[in-house]
Amino acid sequence: MAFLEVKKLNKYYPIGTQKKFHALKNVDLSFEKGELVSIIGESGSGKSTLMNLFGGLDSKFDGEILVDGENIGEFTEKQMVQYHKEKIGFVFQSFNLVSHLSIIDNVTLAMTLSNVDKDTRIERAKMILDQLGLKEQYEKKPEQLSGGQKQRVAIARALVNDPDIIIADEPTGALDSETSEQVLDIIQQIAEGGKLVILVTHSERVAERSSRIVTIADGEIIDDKKSGPLKAVDKTFVLRSLDEKQTNKNLSLFSAIRMALLNMKEKxxxxxxxxxxxxxxxxxxxxxxxxxxxxxxxxxxxMNENVNPLVIEASMTEATETSEAKKEREEKEAEESKNSEVVPGIPGGNTDSNPGSEVEFTGPPGTGSKLSFKEENIKELQEIENVKNVTEGFTSFSFTKNAIEFEDESYTYMNFGTISPDITPSNIIFGVLPETNEVLITEGLATSIKDNTADMIGEEVSVKIDTGDESLEGSYKVSGIFTPGDSAGPAGIFDSVYMTMDTFKSLSEESDKDVEANVLYLTSESEEFTQEIKSQVKELGYAGSSADILTDIxxxxxxxxxxxxxxxxxxxxxxxxxxxxxxxxxxxxxxxxxxxxxxxxxxxxxxxxxxxxxxxxxxxxxxxxxxxxxxxxxxxxxxxxxxxxxxxxxxxxxxxxxxxxxxxxxxxxxxxxxxxxxxxxxxxxxxxxxxx
Structure with missing residues (x-):
């Protein structure tokens, strides 16, 4: 069986939607390795079409093309890729060298696509280039070479994978006569080395160098003859086949990136x-x-600059309220609603039925909750891991009802609170922290009462506190002036008054009122546990501090x-x-x-x-x-x-x-x-x- 055999080969090109052009008509041919075949014919005769079919560039045809016994018309895409890598080498009239690649990279391109290791492909490319007289041209670009040198590079590229068939399309068409003879000598030696070489040409001079001439006209083979012994040539090129066929893989990602880099470098x-x-x-x-x-x-x-990093604040929410406490609160609110009506447009606000009554406002987030802590809530928070202790506290906020009276003058303040672990001596600019029957006031409030802030230390003031449901009033000595600096919380924004929780409870008892803690301060065993405790407080449904709430907002x-x-x-x-x-x-x-x-x-x-x-x-x-x-x-x-x-x-x-x-x-x-x-x-x- 011939190495390359064509049986009843027909090729049609569609013309419009109905007609077809019959480019090749019942072509029958067979070729053996070692032949140097020229396919000649006028332009449009079908020789380039035949070349494309032999080379697997065009796979749409009728009939059979058998290469080494296999019909390439039945190849899958993967098999056709392997056919191109292992069986076919192309030499083009216009060289078709990649302009941004060096000569060595152009020659190794086929092996790069086959993922052949770098050392092997460089060694093989240099061997072929040396034989073709291009030893000094490895790193040059194609535009730096003459036409004959470019064609030799194209031949080297075709040979590098050691294919069985070399197809050359007008290999001397762009060369002068002397260079053409040199290229034809090389091609002849390739055929003599055991390759099947097919030249597609319209040149009679090129055809004369072949061992066989096939003439095609209008898609039909009109002549097929052997031309006798080949012309004797100097053995300047001796083809060396690979000792063993390289296992062809596929282009690696690294090689693809390298090729992309080379192109990017060009532009x-x-x-x-x-x-x-x-x-x-x-x-x-x-x-x-x-x-x-x-x-x-x-x-x-x-927000947290002057806040104790070990302290976590917690306030009640409806989600954490016990059912008994909720029922008690709802009954109380229902009783109060009989004597009040909701003011439209004021969230949570209400007014007495009498015109001109005050609007109640609970204050910004985190400035106090109407919901009080019960024993169950306190115990639940105490059981959080890494909580060292829990301190009860009380806060309230009012735009108009909280006030300090001094020397028959009344000065309103907005935020009231009990002393928490957050407030330390470092926050005191004058005086000391309050003890029993003493209060701590903010610098702004002290300044509004006396020009010399420090003069407020030791003064007796009457303090009015709005607890939401009740109003409390008592007389206390000013122990210190408090400055929050850049700290967060109500004291950092509003005028505030602070006293100890014991003092506040005594005031409640003296007023025959029952006011319970509405804020708890959890002290962490270590700063590293603070954030985790805050997260657990939130998971349990409790609200955080005003600093936390405002920071979140x-x-x-x-x-x-x-x-x-x-x-x-x-x-x-x-x-x-x-x-x-x-x-x-x-x-x-x-x-x-x-x-x-x-x-x-x-x-x-x-x-x-x-x-x-x-x-x-x-x-x-x-x-x-x-x-x-x-x-x-x-x-x-x-x-x-x-x-x-x-x-x-x-x-x-x-x-x-x-x-x-x-x-x-x-x-x-x-x-x-x-x-x-x-x-x-x-x-x-x-x-x-x-x-x-």
Missing amino acids: LGRNVLIALGGSIGIMSIVLMLSLGKGINDYLTET FSQMLDIFTYVLTGVAGISLLVSAIMILTVLYISVVERTQEIGVIKAIGGRKKDIRRIFVSESFLIGLFSGILGVGLALVLSFVGNTFIERAFDATVLHTTPAFAIAGILVSIIISVLAGLLPASKAAKLDPVEALRRG
């Missing part, structure tokens, strides 16, 4: 601009996230603000994605020839996609790194100026933001590259080579 200026455009979006997003975190951290730090607002700004900044990422999409489409057009060559020498669709996706991946990676780098620089510069002006930093860039920025850049870039990569993979190799 360096354009790719730098694309990466810069994409980096602006990443930089903006990272800066917005850093700004949000920085402000949030500053707010939290400011502001944090939510800041998060929304940050995400909105980040979304706006993200629009630039969409623009960069469109840029990448456009540039890669342009790259597909520019590299049509390269794509055709890769497919001709055994590149899979997946390999083509992998190369282009690798390119988009690298653009995204470079954009992300550049964007994060710019964000870090701007954060440093911005924080330097802000720290000098306000003694604070508000741009906190974290490793998580940096990694997220790079990942987002890569993902968007890769997604943008999928369509161009898919388009490149679907290109028809015949059309790609023709257009290239």
Whole structure:
């Protein structure tokens, strides 16, 4: 059986929707290894079509093409890829060298697609290039070579995988006569070395160098004759076959990335601009996230600056109220509602039926709860792991009912509270912490009473306290002036009065009132347990401190603000994605020839996609790194100026933001590259080579 045999081969090209052009008509041929065959004919005779079918570039035909006993018309895509890698080597008239690759890389391209190890492919390529007289040309680019040298490189590329068949399409068409003879000598020696060499040409001079001439006209074989012994040539090229066939694998990801890098280097200026455009979006997003975190951290730090890190505040909620207490409260509220009506538009507010009555307002979040702690609640909180002790307390808030009277003058204050572990001697600017029958007042309140704040120490004042349901009043000595500094909580915002819990209980008993604790202060055994205790308090349904509540509210607002700004900044990422999409489409057009060559020498669709996706991946990676780098620089510069002006930093860039920025850049870039990569993979190799 002949090595290459064609039986009843017919090829049709569709013309419109109904008609077909009959390009090849019942072709029957057979060839053996060692033959140098010229297929000649006029333009349009069908010789290039026949070459494409032999080479597996076109697999749509009727009839049979048998290579080493196998019908390539029945090959799967995977088998056809292996056929290109192992059986066929192409030499083109226009050389079809990849311009941005060096000579050595052009020759090793086929072996790179087969994932042959670097040392093996370099050694094989150099051996062939040396035999072809190109020893000094390894690192040059194709444009630095003469026409004859380019064709020798193309021959080396065709031979590097040691194929059984070499198909040369007009191999001397772009060469002068002297160079043509040199190339034909090499081709003849390749055939004499045991390869089946098929030349497609319209040149009688080339055909005369063949051992067999097949003439084709209008798609039919009109002549097939042997031309006698080949012309004697100097053995300047001795083909050395591989000792054993290389096991052909597929293009590795690393090799695809390397090929993408080489192409990007060729268009360096354009790719730098694309990466810069994409980096602006990443930089903006990272800066917005850093700004949000920085402000949030500053707010939290400011809120907690003078707060005891071991103290956790807890208040009652309806969720933690016992059924008995809830029933008792509802009965009491029902009784009170008989003499009051709800004021529309004021949440939780109510007024007496008499016109002009005061509106009741419970105050900002965390400034007191009407719900009192019961023994069950206190015990539940005491049992939380790592809680050292629990201190009972009471707080209330009123816009008008809380007041201090001094020398027949009344001064309103808004927040009342009992001394908690949060208040320490470090918060006292004058005097000391209160003991029995003493009060502590804030600096602002003291200043409104006397110009010299310190003069309030030791003065007797009458204190009115609104407990929500009842009003209490008693006379006390001012023991100290309290300043919250930058601390959170009501004292940091409103005028406040504090006394010990024992003093407050005595006042309640003297007034024949039963006022129970509405806030508990849990002291942690260690600062490391504080956050966990806070979380457990919330899980049990209790409310946290005003500092915690206000921090959560502001944090939510800041998060929304940050995400909105980040979304706006993200629009630039969409623009960069469109840029990448456009540039890669342009790259597909520019590299049509390269794509055709890769497919001709055994590149899979997946390999083509992998190369282009690798390119988009690298653009995204470079954009992300550049964007994060710019964000870090701007954060440093911005924080330097802000720290000098306000003694604070508000741009906190974290490793998580940096990694997220790079990942987002890569993902968007890769997604943008999928369509161009898919388009490149679907290109028809015949059309790609023709257009290239």
